[in-house]
Amino acid sequence: MNIAKLSVFRPIAMGMVIIFILIIGTVSLRNMPVDLFPDLTFPVAAVTVTYDGAGPEEVENLLASPLENVMGTLPNVESISSVSRNGGALILVSFEWGTDMDFATLNMREQIDAVRDSLPSEVPIPKVLRFNPSDIPIMQLGVAGSEEDLTEVKKIIEDQIKPSLDSVPGVAAVTIEGQLEKEIRLTADPDKLSQYGVTLTHLQQLIGSENLNIPSGSIETENKNLPLRVTGEFESVEDLKNLSVPTESGTVKLSQLVDINETMKPAIQESYLNGEPAIGFSIQKQSGSNTVSVVNDINEKLEEIQPSLPNDMEIKTVFDQAKFINQSISAVVWNIIIGSILAAAVLYLFLRNIRSTLIIGLSIPISIVGAFILMYFSGQTINLLTLGGLALGVGMMVDNSIVILENIYRLRQEGKSLKNAAVEGTKEVGSAIIASTLTTVVVFLPIVFVTGLAAQLFKPLALAVTYSLIASLFTALIIVPLLSSLLMNRNESKSIFQVRFDRVNNWYRRVLDKTLKHPKKTVGFTVLLLALSAAGTPFIGTEFLPAQDQSFVNISANLPAGSSLEATEDVTEEINKILEDVEEVELSYLTAGGTDNFSVGAGSQTNRATYSVLLVPISEREKSDLEVAETIRKNVKTIPNADISVSASDSGFSADPIAINIIGPDLDVLKELSDDVLESISEVEGVREPVSSIESNNPEVQILIDREKASSYGIGSSQISTAISNATRGLVASNLARDGNQLDIRLTVDDKFTDSLDSLENLLVEAQTGQKVPLSAVAEIKRGLGPSEITRTDRLRQVEITASLLNRDLGTVTDEIRAKLVKDVPLPGNAYKITFGGQDEQMNxxxxxxxxxxxxxxVLVYMVMAGQFESFLYPFIIMFSVPLTAIGIIFGLLISFQPLGVGSLIGMLILTGIVVNNAIVLVDYINQLRETGMDTRSAILEAGPIRLRPILMTALTTILGLVPLSLGFGEGTEIQQPMAIVIVFGLSVATFITLVFIPVVYYLIDQRRQKRQDKKKEIEA
Incomplete structure (x- = not known):
């Protein structure tokens, strides 16, 4: 009766457990955010500050230096660097990994407040920005149109598109590019103003004081208290024209003194889409939101509002992070599916039992779903690395189940009942698979103590593998025995494969017997093989992270310092013609002047243009993004007077491949050294586009004040500076409200008074007495050269030289560069030094x-095994399998032309935990047989052939499960590929050597121990 109840209750309980796991897993999967990479926290913050009209040296002295000094007092600061250029400074503060960046940025703002009074009064409050990859826009969109229509296009984006997108769940901000803004420009003739005894400053004060609505108290009337308000705001341009201005010649209308026009603000940045003028806008998502879902919702919203837009207005996608995420995740998912199928095929090939294969087939999705549950409750996201962890673990997921199932199947073939076979089979190898799982899981524990970018990237991957193994252990110990007791049947006859495998088994027994007869020769041959493989190490290069083909190319064009926006646009027209002939280009978006949405900058950069070039999908082109970039690079070399760089495969968080820092006090010496370094590294094979951060000197006009002459007129330096600034830049007097927008009212001097040095010399400066004197009477005006940009690191001036790589590994190229610099670039004294940063620093x-x-x-793997075996000896024997992996690892990296990188090291870390599993299963069974009274040699010859099948099955499922990843199928698998290659080749070679080498080492050590015991007995006797 009880047995009947148990037989009914068992499948019901099993079904309920499986259904519960699937339901919770499905809910967890639906609620997990999907992103390209896990949330990364970089300990870097930036301070940006602007100072219109100031040159790099003034910016360095007045802004960068005091801000650097005050930032240096913050705790946990690792380094401080700054870039001072025309009109502004950028200060980067790097903190130690693990610093609370919310608290750090709060401290930075407090320190800025403390030093605020020492900065020039006209400088706006510096801004503090955190460097967070999640703040990079998830979408960049563009709308093309004619130059005349762009104002209307921008208005439609501001009034219709932006509010609609702001309402999409998960959208944090919509930023519109472009400087298409109107203003009311008042152009004055200084001579005419002088005749009336009026200055720009007087007009500014008058316009500002007249354009006001002022509360003026209240009045009680008819039992009511009514507020009083004087309304004087301008309602139209006509109000401004009719404004009465008191002068020395009487009251006149403002329109009699200045020309008043409604016009566009001078552009310092313009955007183009496929060569046509455009307005761009980018979208940032809220932290923790699902990138794919947010982008899908944005696309749906754009389709919804499209009918309400003008017929000729088309919104084009320049950058879509979700597209690459979907492609990458799809590739990884297919690798998981293919790996699972291959693993199931291996099982069926060995067992030739469809029910046994079905049991393992069910264990894979249950383990994956269980892993998703653990990932969800630990706050992980679905991204390239966590899914890569599952792809790495898919072969290992079935290892535990295979060992238990194979043991149950063997006992079942020996005639035991279903229940007894399931119970005894699980009990026999249960402790071994627990130990093997713990050894694999424990290898990830040290990553918790690792800091830096590598740890940020691979901790989620380590957790994903760990969770998949924990889920697989639960499946192997609970689900597989239950399913086996219900579904497994016996094979009455042996298949052809099983007959042939029996022959392999017999051959392996003979090989094992032969090696046990010559154990020292076996050990010697293995050591020789290890030494030969070590000889190939110098031929393996090194890298930080592999390049990723994201179907995206970036182009940056830099003209000589001081070049106008018009000159920059002339160069971009030539680049556009080149891009039209590149068939792999689908779309290009150009930002001329300033910086794009993917970089942090400060100051004016009218001499710079940046392109975001979208390529057709990988499936539709034969060239990689790096090859397309090289094609563009060769073609743009013919464009004169422009420094053009082309890059691709940018992961977004790794630095430049080559970054050389030259540190010293004198800018002229740094410039000479940087030229020598550029010339030297350009000769190194594989180096592309070396660029120096110190450009050619910036042409400037220097105004040298004669203080004695100026003081004789009662004129100070600030008055001269204000007069020049007002004449060249104008000054905003007030603003005019219209349709919810504010139009600046800007007072300017007619260009003819500032378009040449002669005109500037005749500019009138008003003394305190009211006397007006020409600028040439109190100052000397001449042309000069100044630095275009000044970079400092830890308060020392620095020049950074960066370069990209093509078809060579980072480590080899860096070593060659170091050797050449020692030979070609001697340093002038101890005040100057050369250091390497970028990916080389990150890699080291x-x-x-x-x-x-x-x-x-x-060490941890050894400790786990020592606890499991309750012995230090047997874990010591098993650990001999770890160095054997080097044979396969080196061979695999050599034939795949894969450099040794962070991914490869993570693969070695994982392999350390995997490779000992087979040895654990083998040694554990040898010990069990010895406990029954067998001698060591007989136990080895018995255990080896019996454990050969599960060892080969587990190794093959892990290897074949990773074959798709190791071949790099699909987009976005570049990061996992080195890990897969290391595991596939390392495990393949180590498995076959382990089957012979570990029993031999076991035999040798046991013989030595036996001799010691015999000798001890003789002494005691």
Whole structure:
């Protein structure tokens, strides 16, 4: 009766458990955010500050230097760097990893408030920005139109499109590019103003005081208290024209003194879409929101509002992060599916039992769903790395289930009942698979103690693998025995494969017997093989992270310092013609002047243009994005008077491949050194587009004040500066409200008075007495040269030289550059030094920390096994399988032309935990047989052939499960590919060597121990 109840209750309970797991997993999956990469927290913040009209040296002295000094007092600051250029400064503050950046930025704002009074009064409050990759726009859109229509296009974007997109859930901000803004411009003739005894400052004060609505108290009347308000705001341009101005010649209308026109503000930045004038707007998402869902909702909203827009207004997508996310995740998911199918095929091939294959087939989705549940409750997101972790773990997920299932299947074939086979089979290998799972999981523990970008990237991957293994252990110990007790049947006859495998088994027994007869030769041959593989190490290059083809190319064009926006646009027309002939280009978006939405900048940069070039999908082109970039790079070399750089495969968080810093006090010496370094590294093969941060000197007009002459007229330096500034830049007197917008009322001097040095010399400066004297009477005006940009690091002036790489690894190229610089670029004294940053610095930091994590992982694996075996000896034997992986790793990296990088080191970390599993299963069974009374040699010869099948099955499922990733199928798999290659080749070679080498080492150590015991007995006797 009880057995009957149990037989009914067991499948019901099992079904309920599986259904519960699937339901919770589905809910977890639906609610997990989807992103390209996990949320990264960079310990970097920026301070941006503008100072219109100031040159780089003034900006350095008046802004950058005091801000650097005050930032240096903050806790946990690692380094401070600044860039001073015309009109502004950018100060970057790098903190130690692990710093609370919310608290750090709050401290930065407090320090800025403390030093605010020492900055020039006309400088606006500096802004503090955190560097957060999640703040990068998830979409960039553009609307093209004629130059005449762009004002209306921008108005439609501001009034209709932006409010609609702001309401989309998950959208944080919609930023509109372009300087298409109107203003009321009042152009004055200084001679005419002088005749009336009026100055620009007087007009500014008058217009500002007249354009006001002023509360003026209240009045009680008819039992009511009514507020009084004097309304004097201008309602139209006519009001401004009719404004009465008191002068020395009487009251006149403002229109009699100045020309009043409604016009566009001077543009310092313009945008183009496929060569046509355009307005661009970018969209940022809220932190923690689902990128794919937000982009889908945005596209739906755009389709919804499209009918209400003008017929000829088409919104085009320049950049769509969700597109690459979908392509990348789809590729990884397909790799998981293909890997699962291959794993199931291996199982069926070995067992030739469809029910056993079905049991394992069910264990894979249950393990994956279980992993998603753990990921959801630990706050992880679905991204390229977490899914890559599941792809890495898909082969390992079935390892535990296979070991248990194979053992149950073997006992079932021996004639045991379903229930007894399930119970005894699980019990026999249960402790071994728990130990093997713990050894794999424990290797990820050291990553918790690793800091830096590598840890930020790979912690989510480590958690995903860990969760998948924990879920697979639960499935193997609970679900698989239950399913086996219900579904497994016996194979009455052996298949052809099983017959042939029996022959392999017999052959393996003979090989094992032969090696046990010559154990020292076996060890010697293995050591020789390891030494030969080590000889190939110098031929393996090094890298930080592999390049990712995101179907996106960036072009940056820099003209000589001081070039106008018009000159910059002339160069972009030539670039546009080149892009039209590149068939892989789908769309190009140009920002001429200033900076784009993907970089932080300060100051005016009218000599710069940046392109965002969207390529057709990978499936529709034969060239990679790097090859397309090289094609464009070769073609743009013919464009004169422009420094044009082309880049691709930018992950968004890694630095430039080559970054050389030259540090020293004198800018002229730094310029000479940077020229020598540029010439030297240009000769290194693979180096592309070396660029120096110090450009050619910036042409400028220098006004040298004669203080004695100026004081004789009662004129101070600030009066001269104000007069020049008002004449060249104008000054905003007030604004005019219209249709909810504010139009600036700007007072300017007619261009003919400032368009040449002669005109500038005749500019009148008013003394305190009211006397007006020409500028040439109190100052000397001449042309000069000044720095276009000044970079400092830790308060020392610095020049940074950056370059990209093509078809060569980072480590080899950096070593060649170091050797050439020592030979070609001697440094003038101890005040100057050359350091390497960029990806080389990131790579060395990551290698050092991950190597330490790998060493700690080996220790932890040994400790786990020592606890499991309750012995230090057997774990010591098993650990011999770890160095054997180097044979396969080196061979795999060599034949795949894959450099050693962060991904490869993570693969080694994972492999450390995997490779010992087979040895654990083998040694554990040898110990079990010895406990029954067998001698060591007989136990090895018995255990080896019995454990051969599960060892080969688990190894093959892990290897075949990673084959799609190792081949790099699909987009976005570049980061996981090195890990997969290391595991596939390392495990392949180590498995076959382990099957022979570990039993031999076990035998040798046991013989030595036996001799010691015999010798001890003889002494005691």
């Amino acid at each position: 930091d990551a290698f050092f920390k991950l190597s330490g994590a790998l060493a700690l992982a080996i």
